[in-house]
Amino acid sequence: MVLLALAAAALIWFLEWIGGSTYPLDVAAIRDGVAWRAAHPDTTGAFIFYTHLGSVWALGPMTIAGAGWLWWRRQRARALALVASVLAVRLGVEVLKLIVNRARPSLDAHPVVVHSQSFPSGHAANSMATFLALALFVAPEGWRRPAIAAAVTASLAMGATRPVLGVHWPSDVLAGWILGATVVLFAWWWLSRRGERSAA
Numbered sequence: 001m002v003l004l005a006l007a008a009a010a011l012i013w014f015l016e017w018i019g020g021s022t023y024p025l026d027v028a029a030i031r032d033g034v035a036w037r038a039a040h041p042d043t044t045g046a047f048i049f050y051t052h053l054g055s056v057w058a059l060g061p062m063t064i065a066g067a068g069w070l071w072w073r074r075q076r077a078r079a080l081a082l083v084a085s086v087l088a089v090r091l092g093v094e095v096l097k098l099i100v101n102r103a104r105p106s107l108d109a110h111p112v113v114v115h116s117q118s119f120p121s122g123h124a125a126n127s128m129a130t131f132l133a134l135a136l137f138v139a140p141e142g143w144r145r146p147a148i149a150a151a152v153t154a155s156l157a158m159g160a161t162r163p164v165l166g167v168h169w170p171s172d173v174l175a176g177w178i179l180g181a182t183v184v185l186f187a188w189w190w191l192s193r194r195g196e197r198s199a200a
Helices: 002-018 024-039 041-052 056-072 076-100 122-137 141-164 170-193
Strands: none
Touching: 002 076, 002 170, 024 041, 024 141, 024 170, 041 141, 056 076, 056 122, 076 122, 076 170, 122 141, 122 170, 141 170
């Protein structure tokens, strides 16, 4: 698990180093997103609606509800792991944004309001952390695999909205997914060390 965390940290650093306005694939993806939005204004509205579900106002209540359910079931370690991993990812995103200080794409006017720096994507990181943590810590063992598949799919879709809407470089999104998954998997490993991972 330590090696996994180190590999994830190295990959996030690499994405920060190569990404943004100096990376041709990032720039090409944003230009494609601009063209796609111009050609599909109705579908753009659906992307905007879905991307708002990655805000703290949507993900926060999910986390609180999941942790509350676990606490009520007397699965205190799982409840704490859920909350701690989600909060750790949120804090990590903010710290990385301050350190890296990468500007957001500015090839056209953003169709959604953004206030912070670009790297990493908070929507990608926070949705991955919240959805995956809920799937691992809250879903019953018999439902865990389909819950994980649904969680990862939902987060991939969430992250994909960001370059399409022109508010994040693809490398921001990829780094966010890696950060969110790594922290939650570390918390899952911690539960296994306590012998609590198989609780229903």
